[in-house]
């Protein structure tokens with residue numbers, strides 16, 4: 444049976460629920476930073492090679508998806524400061 448991603452309450456067939464897809468994209472202004480531009484490119488490559496690929500990917504991109512019950516939808520909206528009234 445389908446369950447709310449946040450509160451894990453079961454959502455019976457036909458119950459109102461909300462599907463969501465959240466993409467978290469990491470950003471940093473490292474390319475424009477003068478320190479990086481002035482850095483030794485080989486040293487920068489060695490640093491990047493030392494980072495685990497999974498760790499690096501998690502820092503850059505993460506997808507989270509699932510379904511929410513109406514109460515958890517409201518909680519997510521409040522958390523994100525969504526101002527538009529619910530319909």
Ligand SMILES: [Zn+2]
Pocket residue numbers: 447448449450451452511512513514515516
């Ligand atoms: Zn819920």
